[in-house]
Amino acid sequence: MSAGRQDSVIVLVSGGLDSCVSCAWARKEWPELHVLHVGYGQRTASRELKAFRDIADYFKVPAGRRLEASIEYLAAIGGSSLTDPSIPIEQADLARERIPNSYVPFRNAHLLSIAVSWAEARGIGNIVIGAVAEDSSGYPDCRPEYYEAFNALVQVGTVRGDVRVHTPLIRMTKAEIVKLGSRLEAPLHLTWSCYSAADEACGVCDSCALRLRGFARAGLRDPLPYRVRPDYG
Amino acid sequence: MSAGRQDSVIVLVSGGLDSCVSCAWARKEWPELHVLHVGYGQRTASRELKAFRDIADYFKVPAGRRLEASIEYLAAIGGSSLTDPSIPIEQADLARERIPNSYVPFRNAHLLSIAVSWAEARGIGNIVIGAVAEDSSGYPDCRPEYYEAFNALVQVGTVRGDVRVHTPLIRMTKAEIVKLGSRLEAPLHLTWSCYSAADEACGVCDSCALRLRGFARAGLRDPLPYRVRPDYG
Numbered sequence: 001m002s003a004g005r006q007d008s009v010i011v012l013v014s015g016g017l018d019s020c021v022s023c024a025w026a027r028k029e030w031p032e033l034h035v036l037h038v039g040y041g042q043r044t045a046s047r048e049l050k051a052f053r054d055i056a057d058y059f060k061v062p063a064g065r066r067l068e069a070s071i072e073y074l075a076a077i078g079g080s081s082l083t084d085p086s087i088p089i090e091q092a093d094l095a096r097e098r099i100p101n102s103y104v105p106f107r108n109a110h111l112l113s114i115a116v117s118w119a120e121a122r123g124i125g126n127i128v129i130g131a132v133a134e135d136s137s138g139y140p141d142c143r144p145e146y147y148e149a150f151n152a153l154v155q156v157g158t159v160r161g162d163v164r165v166h167t168p169l170i171r172m173t174k175a176e177i178v179k180l181g182s183r184l185e186a187p188l189h190l191t192w193s194c195y196s197a198a199d200e201a202c203g204v205c206d207s208c209a210l211r212l213r214g215f216a217r218a219g220l221r222d223p224l225p226y227r228v229r230p231d232y233g
Numbered sequence: 234m235s236a237g238r239q240d241s242v243i244v245l246v247s248g249g250l251d252s253c254v255s256c257a258w259a260r261k262e263w264p265e266l267h268v269l270h271v272g273y274g275q276r277t278a279s280r281e282l283k284a285f286r287d288i289a290d291y292f293k294v295p296a297g298r299r300l301e302a303s304i305e306y307l308a309a310i311g312g313s314s315l316t317d318p319s320i321p322i323e324q325a326d327l328a329r330e331r332i333p334n335s336y337v338p339f340r341n342a343h344l345l346s347i348a349v350s351w352a353e354a355r356g357i358g359n360i361v362i363g364a365v366a367e368d369s370s371g372y373p374d375c376r377p378e379y380y381e382a383f384n385a386l387v388q389v390g391t392v393r394g395d396v397r398v399h400t401p402l403i404r405m406t407k408a409e410i411v412k413l414g415s416r417l418e419a420p421l422h423l424t425w426s427c428y429s430a431a432d433e434a435c436g437v438c439d440s441c442a443l444r445l446r447g448f449a450r451a452g453l454r455d456p457l458p459y460r461v462r463p464d465y466g
Contacts, residue, residue, distance in 0.1 A: 067309065073302035073347060079354030099392060105353035106346055106390060113342040114306060120338035121312030141390045149389050153382040157339060157374045159332060 008032035009126040010115050015051025016193045017211055018130030018169055021177050023059060024186035025168050026128045034065040034124060038111050040104065041075025041083050047198035054190040069114050080104040089196040092209030094232065099138045100206055102195055108141035109150070112165060116154055119163045127165045134173055144170055174214025182220060189223040203228040241265035242359040243348050248284025249426045250444055251363030251402055254410050256292060257419035258401050259361045267298040267357060271344050273337065274308025274316050280431035287423040302347050313337040322429040325442030327465065332371045333439055335428055341374035342383070345398060349387055352396045360398045367406055377403055407447025415453060422456040436461040 009030035013019045015037065027033045037052035039045045049068065056066055075083040080103055090100050108131065115127045131142045140146060147167050155161040169177055181188050193211045194201035201208050203226040215222040216233035242263035246252045247270065260266045270285035272278045282301065289299050308316040313336055323333050341364065348360045364375045373379060380400050388394040402410055414421050426444045427434035434441050436459040448455040449466035 067306070069306035069309070071304065071306075073300070073304075074350060076300070076302070077347075077351050077354050079350075103392070104350075105392075106350040106387075109342070109346040109349065109386065109390060113339055113346055114310075116342065117307060117312075117337075117339040118310050121310050140392055143389070146386070146390050149382070149386040153342065153379070153386050154339075156376070156378050156382050157342060159336070159338075159373055 005032075005123050006030075006125045008034065008124045009128055010034040010036050010119055010124055011128045012111055012115060012130070013037050013052050013055055014130075015048035015055065015191060016130075016207075017174075017181070017188060017191050017214075018132055018177060020055050020188060020191045021181035021184065021186045022128050022130035022168060023055060024181060024184035026126075027059060028184070030126055032065070033059060033061055034067070034118070034122075035059075035061050036067045036069070036111075036115055036118065038114060039068070039070045039072070040107065040110070041072040042104075043083075043085070043089075043196060044192065044194060044198050047192050051190055051192040055187060058187045058190060067114075067118055071110050071114075074104060074107065074110065077105070089205050091204050092206045092232075094206075094209055094213065102206060103139055106141065108146070112150055115165075116158065116163055120158050125162060125164065127163065129165060129167055130169050131167050132169050132174070132177065133171060142170075173217070174210050175217035178214045178218040178220055182218070191224075193224075197227070200225045200227045202226075203230060238265075238356050239263075239358045241267065241357040242361055243267040243269050243352055243357055244361045245269050245271070245344055245348055245363070246285050246288055247271075247363075248281035248288065248424060249363075249440075250407075250414065250421060250424050250447075251365055251410060253288050253421060253424045254414035254417065254419045255361050255363035255401060256288060257414060257417035259359075260292060261417070263359055265298070265357075266292060266294055267300070267351070267355075268292075268294050269300045269302065269344075269348055269351065271347055272301070272303045272305070273340070273343070274305040275337075276316075276318070276322075276429060277425065277427060277431050280425050284423055284425040288420060291420045291423060300347075300351060304343050304347075307337060307340065307343065310338070322438050324437050325439045325465070327439070327442055327446065335439060336372055339374065341379070345383055348398075349391065349396055353391050358395060358397065360396065362398060362400055363402050364400050365402050365407070365410065366404060375403075406450070407443050408450035411447045411451040411453055415451070424457075426457075430460070433458045433460045435459075436463060
């Protein structure tokens, strides 16, 4: 295994707002940008893949630094409305206290493990994931302590222990992320966040609600088309 | 997510000797046995899948408690002779001090993450993996401290934190594993361990060498066919 080079980074790019802003942030920190997209049989998989490719094109990432992986066994495992068509997507309830049914059990460990394997095989020293604690509906794998535990695992579980996972957005609100993206000129018009639709965003799932509220509180207009645009401000 | 039931277990079954013995051990500890096989584009993938199915049949595991997953992106990532046909499998050198080229970067995190997602979705409280520290060629993800770190991650990264990974063989020698398997009447004749061939085991890769030495030191004869059977005792 090659040593982890400190000038290079892999960014996990789902195609959503947070990952797009993470990308814009990471390329300023580390000149050699790699992008990784992981589909997992979720409802909007092909729309998100298109967003990933559009964002990678925008940042001029060469083909050898892009990786598209598929972990569709997550759909076979089920347990989430994102991957099981028999479970309806819940309407947004930003005051909900339980974890919503869109939670995919232990999902981020899969995404990060792919990034770490790629990093170790290529000698890339940094990984960025756009996880957000406050706005993330209570998913356990979006909290800072989860990433501390994951970095401890990477340290003992890789040959050189010199790959590190960064979470630049983890303590930000969605409004702060929108503002950061705007300041970094991130291509927010190329992103996709809706959990349930792929043509026009539904405007009523948790992900749409968090996004629309973030833009509203940042005082900016979301450039995406929406079926309905409730006021979540 | 359901609570992790303490009478149920998922065993990771590659189809090799260690996973077969782990299976025989786990079913005595927890009555409800689930088995998980993960292919990753390795050279002997279809032979290992056959071994998994034969072992699952032997233990009478019903269809709803079996899961076959594929993570072939690991082959695209490369970095290992197991998944990259352009890198030759090294001949055995049991005194080698560096990590052999069969190392697949961060592989076990992928396998375990699939098991944890399945456990969380189904409410299964235990996971067993047949990792072995002493005989495992120095792979970083076969050491006890790796599993301590992984369990810490599972504790913070799941909703209830009540899934636990067990490594019953981790401090055993291959000879002790062969003896345990023999005592538990594990179907060792159904297993496959060779890294490079799928009809007769090659007898000269690391995996064959460790296995043959284990049987020799246990005073038993390996029931598998070998092209050559060097004396590694």
